[in-house]
Every structure is written in structure tokens, then in C-alpha cells.
Amino acid sequence: MLEGLVSQESLSLNSMDMSVLERLKWVQQQQQQLQQVVSQSSNNSPELLHQILQFHGSNNDELLQGSFSQFQMIGSGFGPNYNMGYGPQHEAMDGCISRTSSCQMEPVDTMEVLLKNGTKEDRPISLKNKRKQEVKTREEENTEKKIKVEADTESSMKGKSNMRNREASSETSKETLKGVSEIPKLDYIHVRARRGQATDRHSLAERARREKISKKMKYLQDIVPGCNKVTGKAGMLDEIINYVQCLQRQVEFLSMKLAVLNPDLELAVEDVSVKQAYFTNVVGSSKHSIMVDVPLFPLDHQGSLDLSAINPNQTTSIEAPSASWESQSQSLYNTSSLGFQY
């Protein structure tokens, strides 16, 4: 009987685009079927019926009350114990519903464990989780997320169907679901166990850590030239170290050069126009590639200082680096020659 129920559920829940109303109707259908089933059999174990009660009860208070009434109508086999038992259970279920969404996974565990008798493994898990998901998303009032979340759980469930470790799968499903459901509140690090990979807490954390590190290595790869050809962390680190040392050496060399040229600093910088030229030069030279092992010596530029055809207004343009070089040096020539005609 239960298998029949289950198969029907799976058929109806195959399409992910069911609206909320459709689901409610389906649930009511289930209820009716349950009525029939219960009335037919009188030898059901109390546990099974109890689960079904839980199953339905978790969705809707009304449903729960409806099933309550059904069970009360049933014969004396259950007796008053059930009423007593269901009292606290009802509160518990309410408590579960009112608490955060992760609590609701607990009854699923018990149901999973108890429904394994004779039913397939995949479908009950996926179906129960789908129902739970549905409830959660209804609580959050986010219909878009529902589809995504259900897709997530379904894929994650399918991925874990190979593994015979029920507790592990329920734990990780809890984790993933927790991560998904809490995204609107906090930015959780959402880690999902992929198919055929270990799902214990430690390996998940390690995998998250490794992914973080590889992301940062990719950033470094973008900025350091020549890193694309090498694969593996060791090679990339070699390149990075090499590059940093190269840059530091360049800085030292340039500082030595500036130390030699320092007396000229004040003379060259006093003129405002020269300052402007300097800044534009800096900006213009930003387009040069810096991948030079030896800094360029400006000996070749001195020959171009005699160009008088270039407009000094070109100093403000940043288009061609070479043009700005020549124009800047020409302006320097003009100003410095003016300066030394005392």
C-alpha cells in the first residue's frame, strides 16, 4: 500500500513546476488515499501509521487534525494511548515548524529509517526531502528559490543514492539545505558534496579551504606574467617568487639611479609646466609594459629633442606614449633653456 502511495507521489512530483495550490490538492488526495488505506487494513503497525501522521502533520496543522480525526475513528486497536501520545507529538511538531528550518529534518531521519522496510531507498528520501523543502520554502515565501532548492536537494540526493550511509547523507543534506536556506539571512559558505566524494565534516571543510586557496592562486596567476604556462602550485609559486624578486631588484636599481640624479631633482621640478609634463609622463608610461629586466636608458631620446614640429600642447594628451615622451622632453628643453639664461 505504501509503495503504491510512494509511486503515485513520485509521478506527481516529477515536474518541478507544481504550484503551491497543486501541491495542496495533491496532499488532500493523499489524505483521502490514506483514509482508504487505513480503513482497509487493521493490522498496520502503530509505527507506520504514526509516521504517516507525522509526515502529514508536519505540513499542515489542518491536515494533522484531519488525520487525528481519522485515527480516532479507527478501531480500538490503537486505543487511548495514541491520543495521549499524539498530544506531545503535536506540540513537538508545532515546535519543529516554528523553529528554524533545519529542525524539520529530524522527523525525516526517523521516517527514513523506519520506511526502509521494503521500499526503495531513493524515492522516499527524495520525496520526503522534497516535502520538507516545500514546507520550508513556503515558510520563507520565496517561490523562485523553491525550484532551485528542490533541484539542489534532488541532485544532491541522487548523488548520494550510491552511498549506503544514511546518516551521513542526512547530515550533509542538512548542511547543504542549511546553507541554502540561510542565504538570505547570512552569507554562508555553501559547500556541497559531489557525487562519489566523502561527506564527513572534515573533508568538506578541507575542500572549502582548498578551493579558497586555488581561487587566490588564480588571481595571482592573472597578475604575474608567464604563470599560465606552468601548472601546479609549486611552479606557480616559483614564478611568483621570481617576479617579486625581479620587481624588488628593479626598485633598488631605480633608487640607485635616482640617488645619482637627485641633485637635479629640484631644478627639474620647480617649474610647474615641467611638473605637469612629469605627471602626464607618468600616466603615459603606465601604458608601457613593465616586463623589462633592464630599465630603458633614455639615450635614444636625446636625439629627438631637436624636434620643433611637435606642439607643446600635446603634453596633455595620453594617446601615444612615444609622442608624449618626445613632447615632454621638448617642453623640458624649452623650460630648462629658459631657466638657464640668467
Next chain:
Amino acid sequence: MVNSNLFPSIEATGGESSTESRRKKPRISETEAEIEARRINEESLKRWKTNRVQQIYASKLVEALRRVRQRSTNEPDKVVSVAAREIRETADRVLAASAKGTTRWSRAILASRVRAKLKKHKKAAKKSAGNCKSRKAAATETNRIKLPAVDRKLKFLGRLVPGCRKVSVPNLLDEATDYIAALEMQVRAMEALAELLTAAAPRTTLTGP
């Protein structure tokens, strides 16, 4: 029997919520660190490349060099290497200052000057500092046989980036990214300044008396 099925679930949920709350705290701090790391990575590549940053750095560098020049005119006899070291340190400090204290290496560079001054005073009093260092190095070499290659390289990188010797691996990589971008900008600026000066220099020598 019915109750026994129920109550474990309730207790489990109770326990679950407490572990949840415990787990939430490290998660929150992690996400903050994640945001910080993402900011460093994505922005550092861009922030050291903007023209404005370059102009700020260039102007500050010029100012600092002028001050260094004025200070060194008091002592005319200076070896080029000493002057070069001074200029490099000044340039590094200006670079660290333009980082506005968001990165670890910049804070280390700015702090190292103070530390160096303190050490100078201490060295005048004590002269056994050198022996301590050599003893330490020997001890660590004998204790450790050989680290895996990647770890060795990471340590070396930590030594290269100022102030990042005992930093965790992801933070070290972040700092290295920012440091490399900053160094690139520094090289560009100093090259431009050098070019400017060398272009101006022959004019002065030629038109001198």
C-alpha cells in the same frame, strides 16, 4: 513505544540547535574574512593601476625625495649605495602610505622604521645580537629535515613580502597579490621620474658655466 520514537527526535533537535549556534559563530567571522579577501583580490588589481593613484604616489615621492636631498646636503660625503638605500626606503614608505593601511605589508613597512630606530639604540648597548641570530638559525635547520616543496616556497614568499612571515596561506596570497600590484606601480613611477631627470640632466650640464 510511540513516545520513544518521538522523544529522541525532540532531544536531537534540541542538541542540534545548540551545535548550530556554536557553529554559527565561526561561520560569521569566516564570511567577514571572505568578504575582506575578495575585496583585496578584486580591488587590488585595479586600485594600483588608476591614474589618480599614480599621480598621488608620484607627487608624494617627489616631496619625499626632496626632503631626503635636503637632509643629505648636510653631509655631502655619501656613498651612492647608502643614498640608494635611503631612497629605496623612502620610496617604500611612500608606497606603504598610499596603501592607507589596509594591507599588512604596508603596515609592516611603516612600522619597521620605528623598530629599526629602536634596534639601533639597543645595538649600541648590546653587541650579542648577532650571536643569538646564528644560534637560532642552526637550531631550526637541525630540527627540521625537509618541508615539502610547496610549503618551503610559501615560506620564502612570506619572507619576501614584508611583515608576512607568520601569516596564514590564504592571507599570504592576498598580501602577495596586493604587494605585487603596488610594486609594479612603484617601478613605473620611479622609472618615469628617472627618465624625467635624465632628460633634464644633460641640459643642465650642457648649459652650465
